[in-house]
Amino acid sequence: MPGSGFRASLSWLHTWAGVLLGGLLLAVFWSGSLVVFDREIDRWMLPSTRLGPPPTDLSLDRLVVPHAQQLAGTAVRWSITLPTQRTPVIQLEYPDVAGVSTRRFIDPSSGELLPDHGSWAATGFLFPFHYSLHLRWRDLGYWLLGIAGMGMLLLLVSGVVIHRKLIREFFSFRPHKSTQRATLDLHNLTGVVALPFHFLISLSGLIIFFAIYFPTVIERIYPGNPAAFSTAAFGTYTRQASGEPAALASLDTMRDRARDTWGDEPYMLRVWHPGDAQAYVEVRRTFAHQVTMNVDRMTFDGSSGALLLDHRTGPIAAIQRFFSGLHFVQFEHWTLRWLYFLGGLSGWVMIATGLLFWTGTRRARHQRQGHxxxxxxxxxxxxxxxxxxxxxxxxxxxxxxxxxxxxxxxxxxxxxxxxxxxxxxxxxxxxxxxxxxxxxxxxxxxxxxxxxxxxxxxxxxxxxxxxxxxxxxxxxxxxxxxxxxxxxxxxxxxxxxxxxxxxxx
Structure with missing residues (x-):
């Protein structure tokens, strides 16, 4: 068993890590809890997308391509996200003339272009806020959250060592006692009840952005050639536009071929250099029925429809994508989704009550000392x-x-x-x-x-x-x-x- 001096050191570390990182962790856990239901919040914020269940089959050539050619004919790419039960609309995304990403929604039953509400909604604002705080300069938001994630792991480990009687503290919530006593009890209770979840969600958040935190690993394996890493890990395919016009082959045919090959549905198609002879189309496989957010994709020639690349998730990439799936919970499982939501809120309450207890114990003393x-x-x-x-x-x-x-x-x-x-x-x-x-x-x-x-x-x-x-x-x-x-x-x-x-x- 750790000695009293060791526990005292961990207690000091636990306290100050929580005080210094508490505000940042509260923002992460609050936004993370909300984005578990980001697509449902989108339905509330984007009223025109409140549609019934989408049809089981639809024609992209008939419903989407005409809108894409009209709205984004000169764009370098189109991204077409297919409808699901949670998102019953077709999403068309493309960069405008200023390079700013623009998205429009299409009714999958009628092909009607839905009104533009002028909103990022939850998927466009709250979701990026959760992992970047919208601080993109030099990846500052990612680094702050990386520090917060490491701090959270430190808080969890030190908290387990400090609170040796975890089972007793689980049954020791006394809401009718003094405010300080009730606050500490709630802190201990929420820390114990979802401890595995808090550890998993913090660890997986760090693993997701390993390329930002540990870029030297990629440089060591692929010296001077990061594109080779993207190709090997994610099946990235690129080629330059030729400047020669050409008609786009059938997107429906490409989608059907990918579906037949996988025995599973695609969830997105991305058209690069549309209208050019060197256009190519990525078809990405859904991960709605599995935890792993696979990177399976098939890439087709945009003019002929010929298959250029059939990429399957490799074993090493699958580990990282498995942790990504555990963190982002994009698979269809409503019970787990609600448990994630409650687990995120319990983390928020745990951190908030820890800060409240700390400030409460020191407020009177600091006031007497004039601090x-x-x-x-x-x-x-x-x-x-x-x-x-x-x-x-x-x-x-x-x-x-x-x-x-x-x-x-x-x-x-x-x-x-x-x-x-x-x-x-x-x-x-x-x-x-x-x-x-x-x-x-x-x-x-x-x-x-x-x-x-x-x-x-x-x-x-x-x-x-x-x-x-x-x-x-x-x-x-x-x-x-x-x-x-x-x-x-x-x-x-x-x-x-x-x-x-x-x-x-």
Missing amino acids: SGAHLLDAICVCSCSGLILATLGFFIANRALPTDVGRFEIDRAALEGWAFFLIWASTLVHALIRGAAAWRGQLLAIGAAALAAVLLNWLTTGDHLLFSVQHGLHAVAGMDLMLMMLALLALTTARRLNRRAADA
Whole structure:
């Protein structure tokens, strides 16, 4: 058994790793919990995509190619994502003249081009926020999250050593005790109940981006030739455009050939240099029915339809892609999806209660000594917990409240939604610095009001109130409204309890 000195050192390490990385980890776990249902949130944020189940077979040549040629005829590539039960629309993505990625949705039954809502929605904003924080300069976001992932592993290991009586602490939640005692009990409970999940999700997050964190490994194996690594690991095929026009061969034929070869469905086709004699088409295999996010792909000549490359996931790449599948949970398994969601929220609660307990134990002492550090950490804790939730709700409200025609003023509506998120998040920090401990109650009340406002705005702007969504099988929309109402109830109840405790103090 480790000695008392060793445990004391680990306790110090556990405390300060949590304090220094707590805010970052809270953002990661909160956004990660949400993106488990990112496509369902998309249905709520993109009303025109609230369609019924897609047809079992459809013609890309008839439904998609005409729209792609009209909208993105000069683009270097088209990406066509096929519809599923979770995403009942065809997604067409292409870079515009400025190189900015643009996506449009097509009704798979009629071939009608659906209205552009001018929103990144959850898959375009919350999902990248989870793994990059939208900090792309020199991969800064990836590196920050890499540090956070390593810190989380350190917190988990040190926490197990420090808390030797894990089973007893699992059954020691005392919500009616003092605030500090209840906070510590909840921290221990959430840390124990989902410990394997927290460890797996942190480790897999680091493995996914190994090429960023350990680029020298690739350089050692493929010196001066990183393209060879991409070809061997992911089946990447490239060639330059010729500048000579040529008609595009049938995408339906390529998709059917890939389906027959795999005995499985494709999920995406990517056309490179469309309309050129050197065009080529990637057909990628679905991973909806397996944990591993395979990189199986078949590449065809865009003019003749001849097969250029049939790539299958190799054994080494399969290990990395297996961990990717465990992390991103893109396979179809609703029970596991809900468990991932609850596991992510338990991680968020574990980190939040750890920060709350630490600041609570030091607040009075720091105030007596005239130190301002505890006040700053209190504000950061408020901003990282209730502030982040309030910013997310502001993002949803902006999606429903902003007019759809702001593009005619040359304003990027999707960017406005993103700015709403970050500006509200920053304002919660300012509010916490000004109001101190009272900021908790104020922001919890704001969360309750904002969550109910989001539900009301969805009804007013689309007509799809909760009963309508349930009756018409719009389960994603109904689920989103229900979760918002549950969040409002939880926030208002907690605010009331804080008010009662403040009055009793």
